[in-house]
Amino acid sequence: MKKHVLSAVIFMIGLALLLLLAGLVFMPKSNTKEAGIIDAAANGILGEPENTVDTLFLGDSLAYSAFIPMHIWEETGSTSYVCSTGEQQLQYTSELLKKAFTHQSPKTVFLEANVIYRKVNLGTVIYTKLYDAFSVFRYHDRWKDLSVQDLTRRKNYSWTDDEKGFRYFTDVRAAEETDYMAGDEYASAEIPDLNKALLKELADTCAEHGAELVIISVPSMKNWSRAKHNGVRALAEEIGVDYYDLNAPGTLMIDWQTDTRDKGDHMSYSGAVKVTDYVIERLAEKQALTDHRADPAYAPWHEAFARVKAKNAQ
Amino acid sequence: MITFSSYFDTAFLVLFLPVSVAVYMILPRQNLRRVWLLLCSLFFFWCDGKGLLVFILLSTLFMHHGGLWLGKLQNELDAALTDLPKEEKKAVRERFKKRKRLVLAFFIALELGMLAVLKYAGFFVNNLNGLMGLFSSGTRFIVPHFLLPMGISFYTMQAMSYLFDVYRGKLAPDTNIGRLLLYMSFFPNIMEGPICRWSDTAESLWNAERVTYERLTRGAQRILWGMVKKIVIADRLNPFVQNVFGGYDVMEGADLLHFDFTAYPGWVVALAAAAFTLQLYAEFSGTMDFALGLGEIFGVHTPENFQRPFFSLSISEFWKRWHITLGTWFRDYVFYPVSMSAPVKKLTTRARKKLGNRFGPLAGGAVALFAVWIFNGLWHGAGWNYIFFGMYHFTLILLGNIADVVMIRFSEKTGFKRDILPVKLFRIFRTALLVVLGELFFRAPTLRQGFSMCGRIFTQFITNQTVSRAAWGVDWKDAFIVGVTAAIMLVVGLLQEKGKGIRERVSEKPVVLRYLFWYAVVLFLVVFGAYGAGYIPVDPMYAEF
Amino acid sequence: MDELLDLLRELDPEVDFENEEALIDDRILDSLTILALIADIEETFDVTVPAVEIVPANFNSAKAMYEMIERLQEEG
Numbered sequence: 001m002k003k004h005v006l007s008a009v010i011f012m013i014g015l016a017l018l019l020l021l022a023g024l025v026f027m028p029k030s031n032t033k034e035a036g037i038i039d040a041a042a043n044g045i046l047g048e049p050e051n052t053v054d055t056l057f058l059g060d061s062l063a064y065s066a067f068i069p070m071h072i073w074e075e076t077g078s079t080s081y082v083c084s085t086g087e088q089q090l091q092y093t094s095e096l097l098k099k100a101f102t103h104q105s106p107k108t109v110f111l112e113a114n115v116i117y118r119k120v121n122l123g124t125v126i127y128t129k130l131y132d133a134f135s136v137f138r139y140h141d142r143w144k145d146l147s148v149q150d151l152t153r154r155k156n157y158s159w160t161d162d163e164k165g166f167r168y169f170t171d172v173r174a175a176e177e178t179d180y181m182a183g184d185e186y187a188s189a190e191i192p193d194l195n196k197a198l199l200k201e202l203a204d205t206c207a208e209h210g211a212e213l214v215i216i217s218v219p220s221m222k223n224w225s226r227a228k229h230n231g232v233r234a235l236a237e238e239i240g241v242d243y244y245d246l247n248a249p250g251t252l253m254i255d256w257q258t259d260t261r262d263k264g265d266h267m268s269y270s271g272a273v274k275v276t277d278y279v280i281e282r283l284a285e286k287q288a289l290t291d292h293r294a295d296p297a298y299a300p301w302h303e304a305f306a307r308v309k310a311k312n313a314q
Numbered sequence: 315m316i317t318f319s320s321y322f323d324t325a326f327l328v329l330f331l332p333v334s335v336a337v338y339m340i341l342p343r344q345n346l347r348r349v350w351l352l353l354c355s356l357f358f359f360w361c362d363g364k365g366l367l368v369f370i371l372l373s374t375l376f377m378h379h380g381g382l383w384l385g386k387l388q389n390e391l392d393a394a395l396t397d398l399p400k401e402e403k404k405a406v407r408e409r410f411k412k413r414k415r416l417v418l419a420f421f422i423a424l425e426l427g428m429l430a431v432l433k434y435a436g437f438f439v440n441n442l443n444g445l446m447g448l449f450s451s452g453t454r455f456i457v458p459h460f461l462l463p464m465g466i467s468f469y470t471m472q473a474m475s476y477l478f479d480v481y482r483g484k485l486a487p488d489t490n491i492g493r494l495l496l497y498m499s500f501f502p503n504i505m506e507g508p509i510c511r512w513s514d515t516a517e518s519l520w521n522a523e524r525v526t527y528e529r530l531t532r533g534a535q536r537i538l539w540g541m542v543k544k545i546v547i548a549d550r551l552n553p554f555v556q557n558v559f560g561g562y563d564v565m566e567g568a569d570l571l572h573f574d575f576t577a578y579p580g581w582v583v584a585l586a587a588a589a590f591t592l593q594l595y596a597e598f599s600g601t602m603d604f605a606l607g608l609g610e611i612f613g614v615h616t617p618e619n620f621q622r623p624f625f626s627l628s629i630s631e632f633w634k635r636w637h638i639t640l641g642t643w644f645r646d647y648v649f650y651p652v653s654m655s656a657p658v659k660k661l662t663t664r665a666r667k668k669l670g671n672r673f674g675p676l677a678g679g680a681v682a683l684f685a686v687w688i689f690n691g692l693w694h695g696a697g698w699n700y701i702f703f704g705m706y707h708f709t710l711i712l713l714g715n716i717a718d719v720v721m722i723r724f725s726e727k728t729g730f731k732r733d734i735l736p737v738k739l740f741r742i743f744r745t746a747l748l749v750v751l752g753e754l755f756f757r758a759p760t761l762r763q764g765f766s767m768c769g770r771i772f773t774q775f776i777t778n779q780t781v782s783r784a785a786w787g788v789d790w791k792d793a794f795i796v797g798v799t800a801a802i803m804l805v806v807g808l809l810q811e812k813g814k815g816i817r818e819r820v821s822e823k824p825v826v827l828r829y830l831f832w833y834a835v836v837l838f839l840v841v842f843g844a845y846g847a848g849y850i851p852v853d854p855m856y857a858e859f
Numbered sequence: 860m861d862e863l864l865d866l867l868r869e870l871d872p873e874v875d876f877e878n879e880e881a882l883i884d885d886r887i888l889d890s891l892t893i894l895a896l897i898a899d900i901e902e903t904f905d906v907t908v909p910a911v912e913i914v915p916a917n918f919n920s921a922k923a924m925y926e927m928i929e930r931l932q933e934e935g
Binding site for chain 2: 001004007008011014015018019022026038121122123124126127130136137138140141143144
């Protein structure tokens with residue numbers, strides 16, 4: 001019996017080492033989309049110079065449609081990055097946050113609240129951790145483009161997104177205005193236990209790295225409601241973080257004729273500017289804005305800003 | 315909370331599977347392990363359909379009660395027969411036979427009734443409405459649509475075979491309903507079978523033996539192999555098969571354009587039919603490897619469902635090697651009972667007098683065979699394409715049997731050898747082609763599309779259409795890996811055909827080679843498996859039947 | 860027994876029915892041949908073979924078949 005346990009353990013250790021080794025080979029050697037990185041825009045933060053990002057935004061597609069780092073830069077000279085991906089689930093939010101913390105020490109981390117309600121499967125949580133530990137699972141499909149260089153070159157993540165994770169859209173499709181935040185004052189949408197646990201883990205990670213976690217809901221008729229507001233509000237109090245709901249009547253003057261790009265689901269550019277201005281006010285209150293514009297180390301931000309301006313002007 | 319779309323679902327692989335096996339290994343007592351297996355099975359079923367659990371419970375209840383009733387009648391008969399003169403015995407026997415038959419019919423009707431209502435009601439009402447339309451009557455019935463409990467087509471067959479066997483006196487009825495429930499719901503077999511028999515499986519299942527190191531490793535190796543087939547071949551081929559059979563969309567400017575199979579030349583349609591056949595085989599037999607491997611870990615005797623079907627010389631042989639447990643079910647509970655029924659027997663005797671010993675039995679056999687294939691088609695689903703699929707194979711088997719007799723006479727006269735390698739290879743190839751053609755109809759969403767696709771292969775084999783990368787759905791690298799894996803399957807099959815499987819061969823090697831071999835298999839699966847971002851795994855193909 | 864072997868040889872002269880013990884398991888006899896065989900048995904031995912009896916155990920060897928026939932005659 002002992003002999004069997006021993007040989008099973010040896011086999012598994014060997015297998016783990018082998019998979020780690022394979023991970024080194026299959027890991028993209030640069031963090032560009034062309035090199036095969038998944039969710040390149042969100043992973044662009046890995047290419048930012050060490051400790052240069054002041055604010056981090058996390059969340060699903062609502063986040064990358066609403067927070068404009070280059071607008072914050074233009075207005076205040078403070079730096080930020082949006083690590084958001086479509087249909088994001090909390091365990092992936094956590095993973096992106098941990099990755100960001102390896103090279104950055106942002107003062108403030110904004111979490112867009114819509115992810116809190118997205119259903120998470122325990123199996124998915126486990127395999128995300130597995131994927132995180134063994135990158136060969138995530139990047140195995142690169143066998144199609146593997147070259148000899150992948151065996152020899154070390155990884156060099158220096159690419160970053162000019163928009164800093166924000167996605168620029170020109171579309172505007174008006175939504176019929178409804179009183180979507182009305183409804184039972186005391187209704188509360190239940191947050192699944194697993195999601196709660198993941199959120200607490202996320203809050204702990206922020207605390208460990210000395211960052212303040214802030215939960216924020218950007219305006220979205222399709223995704224938000226009074227009940228969800230109440231649910232998140234209660235949870236925010238429980239873990240002791242600020243919660244800003246931009247859907248709450250009177251918080252933000254959203255014009256649903258022009259401020260949404262898809263009939264009340266995501267913000268349009270004009271809506272995003274309103275959201276970002278609101279964020280700037282809150283950051284100013286927290287004294288979490290640093291003006292880097294005169295610092296020569298931040299020259300790339302000036303260049304990126306010019307490129308974005310030129311591109312979006314077209 | 316959790317639903318498992320297949321055994322290859324990550325939630326099943328990283329959570330359910332390890333927990334179910336680990337807890338089973340820790341539990342010290344047999345009855346605890348039994349209960350654990352039962353709990354796992356019910357939980358697995360519950361995850362899929364919540365309230366649908368009630369159907370498998372009902373099925374088990376009927377089976378339990380019907381078995382006991384039949385058993386009681388048998389006991390009464392035995393008691394009545396003792397001390398009876400031989401002449402009277404026959405009359406008593408007849409009387410009891412009638413009663414037993416009635417009881418059997420009642421419970422079979424209950425089991426079959428649930429299946430029929432849930433699975434076929436929609437199809438029949440639909441066709442009834444169509445028929446009424448012909449007579450331009452205004453009446454229409456509402457087409458019912460039910461959620462199917464997982465594995466209903468499989469466990470209903472198991473329940474029926476149990477009742478038949480008790481009726482035939484082959485089995486003593488079981489009083490313990492827990493044992494019956496485990497036999498019905500055992501989670502490795504519930505999704506795609508195999509269809510077990512009480513006499514093969516129930517005892518080993520209830521024994522819930524301790525896991526041994528040998529069985530654990532052998533089972534794990536088989537599971538791994540099943541995963542390679544399913545994840546490397548079936549999932550990787552899916553975009554191509556899906557595009558050709560189901561059509562594909564292309565964005566052109568702001569418009570979404572839809573193309574169907576007519577966008578492909580006939581040879582690509584033929585290739586897709588072959589790819590689907592390979593995909594189906596990889597998926598189904600891979601799942602069977604998974605189920606049997608898992609069964610092996612738990613010490614359960616599960617019947618094999620495949621025996622390298624693509625080495626078959628004829629269609630009739632193919633069906634003895636493909637989905638074996640379904641074939642033997644139909645053989646034992648449809649084919650023989652029909653061919654042994656008085657009218658068919660009479661037909662056989664008469665035909666033999668007229669046609670001789672070789673062609674004669676075919677007449678009666680044909681009637682029974684027809685019944686088998688109608689049921690077989692229907693079992694796969696309520697759709698005309700499945701019925702056509704059944705009739706297609708019925709015709710081929712019948713023709714094959716006639717041709718066989720002719721060929722035997724021909725070779726007797728001319729000395730033509732049918733068992734030399736080139737002739738055998740030709741027969742294997744021909745059989746595979748016929749199977750592929752049948753699977754085309756099987757996969758086509760409607761019978762009409764099946765015919766159109768078939769027509770395209772024969773009339774427009776080569777056209778000047780170009781097939782874009784988006785239309786292929788896969789690239790040449792995908793095709794290459796599928797080809798390599800299929801070649802490995804072929805080699806493994808040849809080794810098994812020689813009587814010694816790959817696992818036995820490897821286990822005889824020194825430890826270093828053994829480890830290296832299994833590392834290579836795992837790495838092959840991890841790297842070349844079609845999973846993760848950009849891949850959608852195929853649903854279990856037989857689970858819907 | 861000899862009568863039975865004659866029947867079998869007539870069906871397929873190439874099989875060694877006296878010694879073969881896996882006629883069904885090794886697929887030497889297919890289901891159609893079984894049908895012909897049963898018809899022969901019923902005629903020659905004046906018994907009725909019900910579908911219940913058609914299991915591999917009863918047809919795997921000539922000996923098993925003969926035992927079945929004797930049993931059926933007994934039950935009559």
